[in-house]
Amino acid sequence: MADESLFDFLHMEIVSHIYKEQQSGKEEMDNKDRAVCVSVLESMGFRVGQGLIERLTRDSPSFKDELDVMKFVCKDFWTKVFRRQVDNLRTNHQGTYVLQDNTFSLLTQLSNGKQYLDQAPKYLAFSCGIVRGALSNLGLDSVVTAEVSVMPSCKFQVVVQKL
């Protein structure tokens, strides 16, 4: 229990620290400031995701294709990091994947419904980075974005970049 909340609390602190340091002095943040925060959080997540997947796949057999990698991320990786499996994985079979988590762990503490919806992106940047970092170490370059319409449900879109 506390192990999980340890991460959740630390994550909250970091988000708040990074937004505060970017805002320092200014009355309001503009879009550029917000983009900087998201990018800092995303790259932290990226490196954490890389580290985690390295440990997790130490004893795994290799993956046979892209979809196989995505399935691993939705099941094993998601369970370890976000404490549950992804509820739904969809793909257009052309490198775009939508991962839907109906009870996303980093949002459950925050709100249940539409209130504070505008705050959600803050709390998703790090997670997008984690997913991108994990995929990167599994050999897939990708762009990961997240979208929330009702908390705590969340859709991650992964677009694999073809070389």
Added chain:
Amino acid sequence: MADESLFDFLHMEIVSHIYKEQQSGKEEMDNKDRAVCVSVLESMGFRVGQGLIERLTRDSPSFKDELDVMKFVCKDFWTKVFRRQVDNLRTNHQGTYVLQDNTFSLLTQLSNGKQYLDQAPKYLAFSCGIVRGALSNLGLDSVVTAEVSVMPSCKFQVVVQKL
């Protein structure tokens, strides 16, 4: 497993982020810069510690005295946060406590021995804050410092402030 590493990796990222942002541009950090970093990390830890202890003690009976609180921190709290009990607790019965952890979880990844000893304080500030935050919510104002002579063993000194 990954749940734990999740916290460890995130903690590493934060330490590195905060030191980088403080150093920005300068060739070397002076003692004042280092003190700022330690203080930022310590206050993050403080708030995390407050949050954690609130959850952990929700169903606990109240404590009969200061030593009782300290024992709870060394056993239950330490196990949840740092994955093991404190190895040794000593006190002068005048408000000073020394908590010794011979395999401190946030140092085990770092080094085993005397190499990198100068880097240890970076990785202890957050933990000192966690302990101070927990004690504060249990009604004890304190000063918490940490000392390492050989990694990954660590001694935390808690000095309870009498009102």
